[in-house]
Amino acid sequence: xxxxTTYLYQGTLTALSPIAxxxxxxDKNDGGQLPRMDERVYIPASSVRGKLRRMARDEVREVxxxxxxxxxxxxxxxxxxxxxxxxxxxxxxxxxEKVFRVAEYSDIRARNPLISLFGASTPFLAxxxxxxMLMPESAVAPVLIKYVRSNxxxxxxxxxxFITDIDSVIQRMTRxxxxxxxxxxxxAIRSAAAKLHGDExxxxxxxADALSKQTGGGVALQQPNLKYEAIxxxxxxxxRIVLRGVTDIEHGLFLRTLRRFSESPFIGAHLAHGAGxxxxxxxxxxxxxxxxxxxxxxxxxxxxxxVEGDAGLPAIESAWENATKTPGNLNFSVPAWVLNGSATxxxxxxxxxx
Numbered sequence: 043x044x045x046x047t048t049y050l051y052q053g054t055l056t057a058l059s060p061i062a063x064x065x066x067x068x069d070k071n072d073g074g075q076l077p078r079m080d081e082r083v084y085i086p087a088s089s090v091r092g093k094l095r096r097m098a099r100d101e102v103r104e105v106x107x108x109x110x111x112x113x114x115x116x117x118x119x120x121x122x123x124x125x126x127x128x129x130x131x132x133x134x135x136x137x138x139e140k141v142f143r144v145a146e147y148s149d150i151r152a153r154n155p156l157i158s159l160f161g162a163s164t165p166f167l168a169x170x171x172x173x174x175m176l177m178p179e180s181a182v183a184p185v186l187i188k189y190v191r192s193n194x195x196x197x198x199x200x201x202x203x204f205i206t207d208i209d210s211v212i213q214r215m216t217r218x219x220x221x222x223x224x225x226x227x228x229x230a231i232r233s234a235a236a237k238l239h240g241d242e243x244x245x246x247x248x249x250a251d252a253l254s255k256q257t258g259g260g261v262a263l264q265q266p267n268l269k270y271e272a273i274x275x276x277x278x279x280x281x282r283i284v285l286r287g288v289t290d291i292e293h294g295l296f297l298r299t300l301r302r303f304s305e306s307p308f309i310g311a312h313l314a315h316g317a318g319x320x321x322x323x324x325x326x327x328x329x330x331x332x333x334x335x336x337x338x339x340x341x342x343x344x345x346x347x348x349v350e351g352d353a354g355l356p357a358i359e360s361a362w363e364n365a366t367k368t369p370g371n372l373n374f375s376v377p378a379w380v381l382n383g384s385a386t387x388x389x390x391x392x393x394x395x396x
Contacts, residue, residue: 047289050284054280062318098302109366127162172285177280186269186271204214222335232247293358337355
């Protein structure tokens with residue numbers, strides 16, 4: 043069991059607090075609504091995958107920091123490569139997109155288990171981890187959570203006595219009041235534009251954009267009507283994760299990632315409100331040709347990480363730990379050829395760093 047084994051993690055996660063997400067804002071969503079599938083709310087796979095990928099990155103960072111004896115072990119390019127799969131910077135060569143050659147592909151798979159697991163986008167390398175969405179086992183009605191952010195000087199006027207530049211506070215409050223009126227007008231124009239077509243719609247949206255720019259951005263001292271949808275606590279989600287053809291080192295890193303997740307098992311948005319906490323367990327199966335063998339059970343939750351079953355899973359986790367102790371085994375840097383020929387010594391993300 044040292045090469046190319048597929049595993050299925052199948053289990054449930056229970057919401058211990060309401061769970062929300064931050065979907066992109068568009069004409070139909072003001073940013074606080076949950077995504078839906080056939081009118082059923084769910085948590086997208088990206089919310090889980092992004093969380094786990096960052097936990098894996100933190101595991102790698104800790105390993106590299108221990109080896110180097112300092113915290114600054116990533117270049118900016120390395121950081122984005124591990125965290126989000128890379129950013130576009132010199133990925134083209136003579137007008138053609140860079141693609142992996144077989145040797146480069148194999149080297150990254152062998153020496154960078156994080157990228158091998160979660161993949162990269164520049165250039166593209168498919169990850170071996172398939173993480174499903176969190177779908178409630180039964181249909182649930184989302185709750186609408188409303189809150190406000192008050193202007194403390196209006197709530198406690200006496201606090202003005204402690205401010206040395208009162209004029210700037212008054213100017214800010216006056217500006218916020220003006221911006222509030224502008225934002226209402228912009229919202230009304232956009233709402234009306236949704237019913238228009240052609241040049242009339244373009245003209246209305248252009249007017250809304252011009253007015254919006256007058257607010258100058260920033261965050262108002264007072265926000266009286268904030269709200270978002272959340273899946274209520276006690277909701278049980280069915281969840282599946284598949285590790286396709288992983289090595290023991292890759293699987294070991296994934297187990298360490300779940301262990302780290304149990305230190306902060308929060309997903310989604312509005313974590314400052316205590317939202318997003320989950321707890322649950324997975325049955326783990328080794329997949330063969332027409333076979334599915336149960337190899338253990340993993341529990342995750344705040345301060346709770348437990349592996350039950352035979353010695354196979356703990357041994358796999360140890361494979362990751364052992365790999366990090368061998369200098370030169372692993373390299374978490376962006377490949378030099380991706381950075382337009384920059385030297386590999388420019389990057390710090392290797393376990394044999396001094």
